[in-house]
Amino acid sequence: MKLHLKIKRFNPEKDKAPWWGEYDVDVEPTDRVLDAIHYVKYYQDGTLNLRRSCAHGVCGSDAMRINGKNALACKLLVQDLGTDHITIEPLLGMRVIKDLVVDMEPFFDHYRSIMPFLVNDEPLPANGRERLQTQEQVDRISEGTKCILCAACTGSCPAFWANGKYVGPSAIVQAHRFIFDTRDRASAQRLGILNERMGVWRCRTAFNCTNVCPKDIPITRQIAEVKNAILSGVIA
């Protein structure tokens, strides 16, 4: 099928301002949006830039704004768009390095700020084996552990657009995954970090994050659970 792509372009070495590149490509309806972009890059204009790697929705490289909604270009099929006109932009709220490539450093700074690692200095089991956990306890955190740090959520959040210092939904999902892990011992510290001015209280429950998450993580609910834990002092 014929497809018309409109891609927001910006090359800081040449352009004073972003501009729209328009391209016509011939694709299969079952092709990914990524395939359509690749077709432009490979056969029409090699200067077009984007990040991508696994091409099947697990590495989190190619989150971008497609027809006004953040998605992974490799996890969205052309036939599922319902139109033969596709508009593609970089994630909003992040500095553009070139074309669809945005500066991910502030995003990863927020990630690093919430102590995204297990903390437990208690002695390890004397038998040299694993710590015990029930499957129910694993299930409590399993949605959050699916996060691939693609930034589709944070890049869709009006609170984050308004103030990039807001830690953002992705970092809260990562914190949630440890706060509710029965093996972790730093929940109080993480809740303290998220109780600060740029923490969870910036969330205005717009639900954009939940709507765009390619891993179907119930992000807004997780943020609410963290808010509740801060207010009640109870982690359950």
Add this chain to the structure above:
Amino acid sequence: MTKFHQFDAVIVGAGGAGLMAALHASKGCNTAVISKLYPTRSHTGAAQGGIAAALNNMGDGDSWEFHMFDTVKGGDYLADQDSAEILAKDAIDAIIELEHMGLPFDRTPDGRIDQRRFGGHTANFGERLVMRSCKAADRTGHMILQTLYQQCIKQKVRFFDEFFMVDLLMNGNTCVGCVAIEIATGEVHVFHSKALMIASGGFGKIFKVTSNAVSLTGDPVAAVYRRGLPLEDMEFFQFHPTGIYKLGILLSEAARGEGSVLINGKGERFMEQYAPSVKDLAPRDLISRSIMSEIRAGRGIDGKDYVYMDFRPETINKFKSGPGGKEVTREHLEKSLPEIIEFVRVYMGIDPMEHPVPIQPTAHYAMGGIPTDNEARVLDANEKVIPGLYSAGECACVSVHGANRLGTNSLVDLVVFGRRGGKEMVEYAKKTDFTALPKNSEAQVVAELESLRNRVRKDPKDGERVSTLRTAMQDTMQLNVSVYRTAESMAKAVADLAELKARYANVKIDDSGKIFNTDLLEAFELGCMLDLAECVARTALARQESRGGHAREDFPNRDDKKWLKHSLIWRNDGASNASLVPHGKYQFGERPVRLGRFEPKERKY
């Protein structure tokens, strides 16, 4: 302006092996990790079904000896048995270490790590299938990658993200570092190291239908080859039997661990014919060959080039192929295999709980690579250690996988040998001073890149396109160096690659900029892949037998008398630089297989 850095240990690649090495190296010495992707984008994250260790948590009588035996037999007796023993023994402790780091493993009713079946993993030396694969649903690799990256953050490991290694720096016979391009700026960085580890993963993009990521082009492996060092067992490339038809996206062997069966166009469960004992849980090489044999006999679906993987619960229950022959439910499958069920729904538009899924073998894993010893130290053609150079993970060849890797053993390899390498790098750095960098050590590769950058296309028809040449390379490798190979097909691949290397000299690009110039880097990657593809095709053509993942129609049997040995290939034109190796300028070598506990036997399942 070139920027210089000095670290005791530099690790190239931030997948499972690189991060595990970084965690251990950074405990004892000044360590940096450079990676052309953000670490969490690494392809370890795409591994699905599990990581093997004989924890015996399921009480089915597992032990590390059985894991070692399965690994050796699975590798068609080409694995070095001392290395396979280390793999199987260290696996137990390594998995426990991952759990202590916070990896959210699935659990047994009593709270220990849950385990499931996987192809070729048996108890009592092949007697019956065993539950050995530890897992986090079907995103085990994702959880390993995340957990290791989290621990690296905790330990404040220094990362150079989106840095692209383009050359290996040697001073005489000693490795002294590498050259990398900072993708965001185009700046050249020289990393001066005491110990450098290549942990860059595979290079499956030399094939057309592959489970591998776009980034898996093997540039650091090519850099090693271009610098005149040998690569080992390159002819052994694994085709995973169950890739999504045409796309190559992997559908984990865990599906068959949970009871899925392969079905041909006549509706038969054909693996009963090829592997009567373990059937659909035979090793990958055997299943891929069986699928291709069915297709060639006209028994693909509607006579086409694919078969079905059927993981509908009613099918599994009809064949009693679930674990222990027990009934499985849709609910259980949805919980155990959520990712791959979603892949099928998204990319095929069908529900695998309602319909069988079209699959075909997909190029998946390089058993060969940079030769190392058991401490991840890189070896030269005479099996002497190259001071300062290490390698671990898919790009390395220890060899634990021999001629065919068992499912789940790649993740074991990463953590076991990444860890051993990281520790060894600390020991080496402690007792060694920096060896001097040669003068202007980065000049040659910088000139190479500048020459590419200046070849800007003047009109759409000017010069050769990277994408055109890349597709042609992938096509010939897919067609001619595939599951089944003949002298004729491989010679055709070699001839095609010769032509492509010649055409590569006339490559033109569109982007002459500095900032995030992936157009330039993809041209460089193509050159690297052409070198590696030539190594694969040449060594495959040379090995006149069938063993593991290398199946020749003109030499259908294993020939231990002549070929129970590892192959080596290195460039022989006397040059040593970062440029494309001229076609045909290679030399073969060999090294013996370290046998041991298990005498080579006919491989039956």
